[in-house]
Amino acid sequence: MSAPLRPSRPATVGRVVFITLALIAAIGPVLYGVLLSLRPFSSIAAAPLDLLPSLDEVDLESYVTAMVDESAGGFGLGRFVFNSLLAALGTVVLSLLACIFGAYAAARLRYRGRRVVNSIILMVYLFPGIVLAVPLFVMLSRAGLRGSLVGLLVVYVASTIPVAIYMMRNYFLALPESVEEAALIDGCSLPVMLWRVVLPIALPGVVATSIYVFMIAWNEYFYALLFLVQDRTLWTAPLGISQLTDFQVPVTVLLAGSITVTIPVIVLFFLAQRYLVSGLTAGAEK
Amino acid sequence: MTTSSPRISRWGRLSRSQRDNRNGQLLTAPSMVLIVLVAIVPFLLVIVFAFSDVRLVDIPRLTPWNIDFTLDNFTRAIRTPSFWAALWTTVLYAGLTTIGSVGCGLALALALRRNFRGRGIVRALVLVPYVLPIIAAVTIWKTMLNPQYGVVNAFGREVLGWSAPIGFLNTASAEVWGVPVPVSLLVVVVFEVWKSAPLAFLFVTARLQGVPGELEEAAALDGATGRQTLRHIVLPQLRTVILLLVLLRFIWSFQSFNDVYLLTEGAGGTQVMAIRVYNELITRADIGASAAYGLLMTAILTVLLVGYVLLSRRKEEM
Numbered sequence: 001m002s003a004p005l006r007p008s009r010p011a012t013v014g015r016v017v018f019i020t021l022a023l024i025a026a027i028g029p030v031l032y033g034v035l036l037s038l039r040p041f042s043s044i045a046a047a048p049l050d051l052l053p054s055l056d057e058v059d060l061e062s063y064v065t066a067m068v069d070e071s072a073g074g075f076g077l078g079r080f081v082f083n084s085l086l087a088a089l090g091t092v093v094l095s096l097l098a099c100i101f102g103a104y105a106a107a108r109l110r111y112r113g114r115r116v117v118n119s120i121i122l123m124v125y126l127f128p129g130i131v132l133a134v135p136l137f138v139m140l141s142r143a144g145l146r147g148s149l150v151g152l153l154v155v156y157v158a159s160t161i162p163v164a165i166y167m168m169r170n171y172f173l174a175l176p177e178s179v180e181e182a183a184l185i186d187g188c189s190l191p192v193m194l195w196r197v198v199l200p201i202a203l204p205g206v207v208a209t210s211i212y213v214f215m216i217a218w219n220e221y222f223y224a225l226l227f228l229v230q231d232r233t234l235w236t237a238p239l240g241i242s243q244l245t246d247f248q249v250p251v252t253v254l255l256a257g258s259i260t261v262t263i264p265v266i267v268l269f270f271l272a273q274r275y276l277v278s279g280l281t282a283g284a285e286k
Numbered sequence: 287m288t289t290s291s292p293r294i295s296r297w298g299r300l301s302r303s304q305r306d307n308r309n310g311q312l313l314t315a316p317s318m319v320l321i322v323l324v325a326i327v328p329f330l331l332v333i334v335f336a337f338s339d340v341r342l343v344d345i346p347r348l349t350p351w352n353i354d355f356t357l358d359n360f361t362r363a364i365r366t367p368s369f370w371a372a373l374w375t376t377v378l379y380a381g382l383t384t385i386g387s388v389g390c391g392l393a394l395a396l397a398l399r400r401n402f403r404g405r406g407i408v409r410a411l412v413l414v415p416y417v418l419p420i421i422a423a424v425t426i427w428k429t430m431l432n433p434q435y436g437v438v439n440a441f442g443r444e445v446l447g448w449s450a451p452i453g454f455l456n457t458a459s460a461e462v463w464g465v466p467v468p469v470s471l472l473v474v475v476v477f478e479v480w481k482s483a484p485l486a487f488l489f490v491t492a493r494l495q496g497v498p499g500e501l502e503e504a505a506a507l508d509g510a511t512g513r514q515t516l517r518h519i520v521l522p523q524l525r526t527v528i529l530l531l532v533l534l535r536f537i538w539s540f541q542s543f544n545d546v547y548l549l550t551e552g553a554g555g556t557q558v559m560a561i562r563v564y565n566e567l568i569t570r571a572d573i574g575a576s577a578a579y580g581l582l583m584t585a586i587l588t589v590l591l592v593g594y595v596l597l598s599r600r601k602e603e604m
Contacts, residue, residue: 011512015397019408022394025480026412032437033426048440098320101313110303111310117318124325126534128541128587130560131580134567135331136324141345158324161317190309219419221544226568238421242548251429258422269417273410277488 030262037062037255044252062256075249077257079233080240084261087149087224087236088217091156092210095164099209102161103168104194108177125162133226146227149234155223160213167212170278171205172198208275211268218265237261332584335577336360342571359578369562369579376558379475379546380539386479387539388531391486392524396516398487399494409491416484424548427477431455458555470554474546478539486531493527494520526598533594537587559583 032051036044039053040061067081068074105111106118136155137146145151175198183193199206224239235243241257269276338353363369398409415423430436433451442448452460457469497520505515543560546552552561559579566576 008512018393018397022390022397022412023408026414026484029423029426029430029480030414030418032430033422036429045435048435048437049444051437098316102317105310105313109306109310109313111307113314114310117314120318120321120326124321126537126587126591127325127329128560128580128583130541130543130563131332131577131584132325132328134335134563134573134576134580135328137567138331138335138345138348138573139328142348154320155324158320161320165317215417219421221420221548226564238419241421241425245425245428251425251432251435254425255429258419258425261419262422265417265419266414269413270410273413277492 033255034259037252037259039252041250041252060256062250062252063260066253066256066260075244075253075257076232077237077240077244077260080235080237081260083149083234084218084237087152087156087220088214090149090153091160091217092214094153094157095160095213096206096210098157099161099164099168100194100199100206103165103172104198106165106169107172108180121162121165124159125166129159129222133222136223137226140227147231147234149228152223152227152236155227156217156220160216163216164209164213167209168202168205171202171209175201204275208272211272212276214268215265218261332577332580335573336581338574340573342567342573344573356574359574360582363575363578363582368557372557372559372562375471375556376540376560379471379478379542379556379558380536382472382475383478383482383539384532384535386475387482387535388486388528390479390483391488391531392490392528394483394487395490395494396520398491412487413484415480416482416488418481420481420544420548423477423481424545428455428549431473453554455550456554468555470550470556474549474556477549478542478545481545482535482538486535489527489531490524493524497523529594529598533590536590540587541583 035051035053038058038060040057040059043050043053043057065074067078068076069078070076102117102121106114106121140146140151140155143151145154179201180193180197183197184190188196219238220236221238221242224236225242228234228236228239229243232243237257238261241254241261244257245254334353336359337355337357339356339358340348340353394412398405398412430438431454433439433453438454439448439451443451452469454473455470459466460469461467501519502515505519510518541560542558543564546556546558547561547564550556552558552565560583563576563579563583566572566579
C-alpha cells in the first residue's frame with residue numbers, strides 16, 4: 001500500500017481500541033455464559049463478580065441435569081432438543097426441495113407470471129410474521145394441526161422458502177448457463193438436467209442454504225410458543241428453555257441448555273461461513 | 287415407440303418461450319402453493335377478522351356467513367391511550383435500534399477494512415451475536431442483568447458504588463442526574479443492536495469490497511485527509527446499501543416480538559405493538575382486536591416501503 005494512504009498514529013490507536021471493544025462486546029457475553037454454566041449455582045450467587053471458576057468447582061452437572069428426563073430428576077431438555085432437531089431437519093428437506101425448483105426458475109426461465117411470483121416472494125419476506133400469527137392460529141386450530149409438529153413444520157417451510165429461494169437464486173446466477181443448455185440440447189429433460197448437471201456444481205450453495213434454513217428453524221421461538229405451549233412433550237428447545245425460566249430452575253441449568261443449543265449452530269455456521277456470507281450479501285455488491 | 291413418439295413431437299412443437307412458461311410455472315408451483323396457503327390466505331383473513339367481532343371461543347363455529355362486520359376494533363384501538371403508547375414505544379424502539387445497528391455495523395466494517403494479521407478471525411468472531419440462537423442470547427443477558435447474581439449489578443455495587451441493584455428489565459423510568467431515562471426500553475434496544483449489527487457489518491463489508499481503491503489513492507495524492515476521503519469518496523458509494531439496511535432493520539425491528547418478549551414480556555415500558563397483538567390474541571382471546579392491531583402495523587410498514595420505492599426511483603431519474 002502506498003505511503004500517502006497510511007493512516008495517522010492516533011487513527012490507528014483509535015481503530016485498535018474500537019476493534020478490541022467490539023470483540024469484547026461480541027464474545028464477552030457468550031464466554032460469560034459458558035463459564036457460569038460450569039459452576040454450581042451457589043458459588044455464582046455468593047460471588048457474582050468472580051468470572052473464572054476455580055478448578056475444583058468446575059463440573060458438567062448442570063448439563064446432565066438439564067438434559068435428562070424429568071423422571072430421572074432432570075428437566076427433559078434432551079427431548080426438547082430432539083423435537084427441535086425433527087422440526088429443523090424436516091424444514092431443511094422440504095424447504096430445499098421446493099426452493100431449488102423455484103430458484104432455478106427465478107434465475108433462468110423467463111416465464112409468464114415471473115414478475116408476480118418474484119414480488120410475492122419479496123413481500124412475504126418483508127411481511128410481519130406476527131400479523132400472520134392470528135389467522136394461522138385460527139386456521140391450524142380448525143385443521144386440527146395446532147399442537148402438532150406437522151403444523152409447525154408447514155409454517156416453518158413456508159416462512160423459510162422466500163429467503164431460501166433468494167439465496168439459491170444467487171448461486172444459480174453465478175453458474176455458467178452454457179453447460180445447462182448443452183445438456184438440454186443433448187436431450188436431457190429438465191428435472192434430469194437439474195439433478196445431474198446443476199446440483200453437483202451448485203452443491204456449496206445447497207449446503208449453505210440448508211445450513212441457513214436449519215439455523216432459522218432451530219432458533220425459531222414465536223410459532224413454537226403460539227402452537228405448542230400447551231403440550232410439554234412437543235416443546236422445542238427454545239420454547240422449553242424459555243418456559244423453564246418461569247419455573248424456579250437454577251440459572252446454571254438454563255445456561256447449560258442455552259450453550260447446548262448454541263454449539264451446533266456455531267459449528268455449522270463457521271464450517272460454511274464463506275459460502276453463507278457470499279449468498280446472503282449477494283444483493284449488496286451491486 | 288408408439289407411446290413415446292407423440293410425446294417427443296409435442297415437446298418439439300413447443301417453442302422455447304412456451305416451454306419456459308410451462309417449466310417456470312411448474313417449478314414454482316410447490317413454493318407458491320405453500321406461500322398462498324400460509325401467507326396470502328392468512329393475510330386476507332387478517333383483513334376479515336380486523337373488521338369483525340370474533341373471539342377465540344367462536345372459532346369452531348366460524349363460517350363465512352355468520353361473521354358480524356364492524357369497525358369497532360379500530361375505533362376502540364384509536365380511543366385507547368395504551369394503543370398510542372404502544373405505537374410510540376414501537377417507533378422509538380425500531381428507530382433507535384436502526385440507528386444503533388446500522389451505525390455500529392458501518393463503523394465496524396470501516397475499522398476492519400484494512401488488512402492485518404488475524405483479521406479473518408476477528409471478522410468471524412464479531413458475527414457470533416448474530417449467529418447465537420435468540421434463546422441463548424436472552425438467557426445470558428438476563429443472567430448478566432439479574433439484580434441478585436448478575437455481573438453488571440455486582441460490578442455496579444462493588445466497584446461503582448451503586449446503593450441498590452438496578453432492575454434493568456422492569457424499570458420503566460429512572461432519574462439519572464435529574465433526567466428520566468427509560469431503562470428497560472434502552473436495554474432491549476442495546477440487546478437488539480448487539481444482535482443485529484453483525485448483519486449490517488456483513489452487508490457493508492460486501493459492498494466495500496466493490497469500492498475501487500484507485501479513487502482514494504488519487505484523492506490522498508491530491509492531499510485529501512483520511513476524513514475527507516471517507517466523507518466524499520467512500521460514504522457516497524455506500525449510500526444505497528446503508529439506505530437498504532436502514533429500511534430492512536426498521537421493518538424487522540418494528541415487528542420484532544421475540545427479543546422484547548423473551549427479555550421483559552412487555553414489562554418496564556417495553557410493550558411494543560407485536561406484544562400487544564400477541565396479548566390480545568392469547569391473553570384476552572380477542573381475535574378481532576388482535577387482527578386490527580396487526581393490520582395497522584402492516585399499513586404503517588406499507589407506507590414506509592412505498593416511500594422507499596418512490597425515493598429510490600426519484601434518485602435513479604436524477
